[in-house]
Amino acid sequence: MEQRWLGPHSVGAIGFGAMSFGGMFGATDEATSLRCLDAAVDAGVSHIDTANIYGMGRSEDIIGNWGRHDVHLATKCGIVNGTPRAVRNDEAYIRQCLEESLRRLRREHVELYYIHRRQPEIPVEDVAGTMAKLVQEGKIGGYGLSEVAPSTVHRAHAEHPLTAVQNEFSLWTRLPQLGLIQACKELGIAFVAFSPLGRGMFGRTPLVRDFRAGIDFRDTNPRFLEPNFSANLAAIAPFRALCAARGWTVPGAALGWVLAQGDHIVPIPGTRTAEHLYDWRVPELGATDLAEIDAVLPPGFAHGDRYGDHQMAFIERYC
Template sequence: MKHRTLGRDGPTLHPVGIGAMSFSNFYGPTSEADSHAILDAARDAGVNHIDTSNIYGMGTSETVIGSYLAANRGALDHFFIATKGAIRRNPEGAGNIFDNSPAHLEAELDGSLKRLGVDAVDLYYVHRRDPAIPIEDVTGTLAEFVKQGKVKAIGFSEIAPTSLRRAHAVHPVAAVQSEYSLSTRAPELGLVQTCAELGVALVAFSPVGRSFLTDTPLTFEAAQTLPFLAGNPRFMQPNYDANIAAVGPFQALAAEMGLSAAGLAIAWVLAQGDHVLPIPGTRSVAHFAQLLEASDRRLSAADLRAIETVLPVGWAHGDRYSVPQWTGPERFC
């Protein structure tokens, strides 16, 4: 298995990480015991990259990870822990507020460190940009956290290539996190390339298309019980049925190649560059095993052509976000 470097001179990580949003009931009910079982399986498999955020379950995900680290000697030395700040709930109603002020970011970082039970995190992201504050100033705030020893490296989530260049000119950016999968290809229009040029890791969240790129996608009925998916265009009718039909040939192709659909989806993401690190989430140890199938699988040019044939660019029905969900991510194409 070829491990990957996070950033130009960063640590060596397993090619597949864990997206710990799933530890917070975002995609359905789970428990601390279930999440701890996944972390046990990760250690056994050599997976060492955990990605979380202060906003996942309003601290739940970080608390679950912190309780695991406290109960398992040596786990802290094994895991590379990334978390995020900058999103807070709107006290006056629905939606979120993006706050990149130094005071807010530091307060949220301190809260994350306390929940995780650590003195420093390996990587700290600004989860969403506050357009009122220049990204150069925000990068300076993050750089100060590095000087203080609270953060070892910095990153941004869902930013444009131009914003990355501006930030990287102030302080090295180790990683940019963005949704990237066979169903969401926008990062190929500049972000994948800019990250490679600058020596920045592209951390790909939702690499299995929020379950569409698996053998057992969430049912329409199940999706309607989850607030985010119930309002997501790809999980609304008639888009949902059209997407289920579209992934059928991909599931069949994966089976022909001796992989689960999730495994093949992850293999495709890994094939997009050695600087690309997928972080799928799961609530199931069995599903976690499928996500790791691709760790040693190198797709040939013929394999990639076959995948593109069954799922060509633009195959997905519906936008990846609704109008309210688009508030925050930077569009650049």
């Protein structure tokens, strides 16, 4: 697999997002998750991404039980589960969450530690200062921010250099192209693209709307609600036809498009099963291929917002 830089580390250009191990998108079990992790490494993946909120520690526990210390590992903190959901970025809470994550991950150090969501009341310079202390103490190799604006990236990076910024980015979510990807490139920060396969919309076959109410958050996500859901399936159909005509897998072409948007971008698709990893084969996409993809899926084609109003709390808007 092609290699890309994530801070001082060279990692596989495609990472692995372990959110689904927490049961966020459907039932799974530890044995299946462990097979999936083994298959990912066999395929050249060397960067694994998780968070303390994924299954309330379940994803981290599974990765800890896996026991591989030869992979580049990232986890996150900052979201406080509850109704309504809250966010904390104070030093005491960050330290508490890190110690809990390290215990579940069976590690004394994690290569990358993210603030999952920013708490507006705390200056990001203070947060960067906390993370700098954790780097100096050897607890983390570097830090990142998630779902933030370019202005926040500049402020945090000036206080202590950022390793990575993680925001949603895919063929149907292109907001980061309006300044965030460029800011990361300018500052030498890796941009980690989560949900690069549109939460299943760019899977091998068209997604079937069979979400578990109250568990699978797509059940309340505007893009997955009717009439938007059917409209999005129809909008993506020409892309599927293009992939079939070219001999590409749909996930592979979608990942290839993300990778082509910048050599500092590392997408982190996720899956519950090892079998889906075979669909991530990335074709060589030339300028003509990328132009054809943009012709069938132009910027802004998606029907519905990527999050509902209740899910937008603590996500920084800048356009």
